[in-house]
Amino acid sequence: MIRVIRVAALCAAAAFLLVLGAALRPLLIPETATAAPVLTATELGFVQDMTAHHQQALILTERLDPAADPTVRRLADQIADTQQVEIGTLLGWTQLAGATPTAAAAPGGLGGSGGAPPP
Numbered sequence: 461m462i463r464v465i466r467v468a469a470l471c472a473a474a475a476f477l478l479v480l481g482a483a484l485r486p487l488l489i490p491e492t493a494t495a496a497p498v499l500t501a502t503e504l505g506f507v508q509d510m511t512a513h514h515q516q517a518l519i520l521t522e523r524l525d526p527a528a529d530p531t532v533r534r535l536a537d538q539i540a541d542t543q544q545v546e547i548g549t550l551l552g553w554t555q556l557a558g559a560t561p562t563a564a565a566a567p568g569g570l571g572g573s574g575g576a577p578p579p
Contacts, residue, residue: 498557508563511550514543515562 499507521540524533554561 499553499559504554504557504559505563507550507553507557508559508561511547511554512562514547514550517543518547 518540521536521543524536526533528536551561
């Protein structure tokens, strides 16, 4: 009977030490891991280019002739609404990444990060 009590006491002490060690670990061994970036450089470039692209779509819908067919006008309004929501999402991602909303113009006056002239 005494042997069972000793084994139980030893198991309880071992469990207590494990819990104590787990609780004290963050204080004794600081974490050195760094958080992964929100967006990679490629993803950030894509998001910035898409922000500019969606802003251009808004400009196109604003330039639509007021006398345009009502069906075309409704479609343009739907496109503008969708583009605004998507721009908000893209701007949120760039803000989380701590980056500018759009990429700087490439050398030669071409916008975006691609740098290739349009076909």
